[in-house]
Amino acid sequence: MDYPSKVLAKAVEEISGLPGIGKKTALRLALHLLKQPNSRATGLGTSIISLVNEIQYCRECHNFSDYEICEICSNEKRSDELICIVEDVRDVIAIENTGKYRGKYLILGGKISPMDGVGPHQLNIPSIEKKLQQGLAKEFIFALSATMEGDTTAYYIYKKFKNSGIQFSSIARGISVGDELEYADEISLGRSIINRLPYNEKD
Amino acid sequence: MDYPSKVLAKAVEEISGLPGIGKKTALRLALHLLKQPNSRATGLGTSIISLVNEIQYCRECHNFSDYEICEICSNEKRSDELICIVEDVRDVIAIENTGKYRGKYLILGGKISPMDGVGPHQLNIPSIEKKLQQGLAKEFIFALSATMEGDTTAYYIYKKFKNSGIQFSSIARGISVGDELEYADEISLGRSIINRLPYNEKD
Incomplete structure (x- = not known):
């Protein structure tokens, strides 16, 4: 495509370098x-x-x-005992928006994904060791994608640190609010039956 | 949404001000x-x-x-006799990409659209008068959108300048290359029958 002006051409080229933006949108x-x-x-x-x-x-936390x-790590009102392990900053924003979590975070910076060439060494796993050495954390909560890569990452971390005396948990998987069972996928539905919860009228 | 950093929040706010880009994409x-x-x-x-x-x-030409x-207006190899009237610079780029036009352009900067509060006075119509005064142009070609607004704009310009001795034409409307007649809209198909062309084996 020929642009009538070099500054316009340069701007279009730079803008279209962003993911999901082509030349026409740029x-x-x-x-x-x-x-x-x-x-x-x-x-x-x-x-x-x-x-x-x-x-x-x-x-x-690498945020x-x-x-x-x-601001989260320096907030004294937040518990140092709970560390939520997430992939990136978008997950922190999503969890913060729920207003249900008062612990701290640790951002891995990705997940183990051999297909994309990401191994454990590219992730902020040494920071987990640092948290353990600090001795304040009591529970690590995995809040990773419900995908093979997310599960692999959680398993890797669990295996590496399971003998450190810390407790590990994972955010609940199941049927989302508003989902119809008929259309839910089998794995989620299966897990939600196995991990059923005591009925609570306040939920 | 709360962002962990003010510079990030500022950047997201500025990027999401672009059309078609929401906060999440930003x-x-x-x-x-x-x-x-x-x-x-x-x-x-x-x-x-x-x-x-x-x-x-x-x-x-307001490009x-x-x-x-x-570069187009100052190109001496291009004819001054043909002036293609378009809405904006994207149309110039589209026509230039066809490689089929060797005249000059005049960019109106929009089309008459009372719904959007755009009247003839917001458009570069005085430049058409200037082209007429220069006396080089012989034909004005309307290359406007095939919409009510495009047609209104063409009609307004035609009515204003029809007694100036200049010839007016419009780009052909009809069935696009690759279209199946079955799925073509009635107006395009109707127009393409009325404005049928002598069969030319070279086309």
């Missing part, structure tokens, strides 16, 4: 920005540049942070 | 940029900022350009 976005006041695009451009230059990773220790 | 894009080398995001941010600050509009007169 052009549409660039034209949209050109129709807005200049401050809009300047704000967008500046915020993208400061994102990568200013963001830090929390030393404790993104504006400081050396993130 | 977060996914921001996390993608954080996984790339910093130069990637810096390049993207810089190109967006220079896009709006450096781009110019061609004085003649985007790096100069006062765009």
Whole structure:
């Protein structure tokens, strides 16, 4: 595709490098920005540049942070006894949005996936050892994807640390709220029968 | 949604201001940029900022350009007798990609659409008068959307300038290459019968 201007071509090329955005969408976005006041695009451009230059990773949990220790890890109201092990920051945001968890997190930075060339050494597993050495944690909760890769990762970590005296748990799997049994997959339905819970009228 | 970092929150907010991009996609894009080398995001941010600050509009056709007169308008090999009237720069790119047009363009900057509050005064219609005064153009070709708004715009321009001695034409409407008649809409099929062409074995 030939663009009438080199700066437009450059912007389209850069925008279309983002995942899920092709040349046509990139052009549409660039034209949209050109129709807005200049401050809009300047704000967008500046915020993208400061994102990568200013963001830090929390030393404790590997979450993104504006400081050396993130707001969750430095929050004294949150329990140090529970550590929720997740794949990435989106999972932290999702769990925080439920408002049901008052412990801390540990972000692995991915899951073991030989197909994608990700082994245990690419993950933040040494931080689990660090948590164990600190001696405050009592329970590690696996909140990983319900996929083969997620299960493999949980099993790897469990096997490595099962003799350290710490308790391991996994978030409940089962039928989601609003699901009809008829359409639920067999594995989820099977697991939800095996892991049935005492009936509680308050749920 | 609560983000673990203010720079991340700011970037997500700015990215999700783009059309068709919600908060979740914006977060996914921001996390993608954080996984790339910093130069990637810096390049993207810089190109967006220079896009709006450096781009110019061609004085003649209102196309985007790096100069006062765009490469198409200043190309002496292209005919000044044909002026193709289009809505925006994407149409110019689409027509240029066909390689079938050697005239010049005039970008209206939209189409008459009372529903969206766009009237003739928001469009580059004075530039049509300027082209008429220059006296080089012999034919105006309407290449507008095949919609009510596109037709209204063409009709408005035609009515305003029909006594100026210039010839008006419209790009052909009909059945697209690869279309099956069975699934073609009635209006297109009807028009393609009325505007049938002499059979040409070279087509």
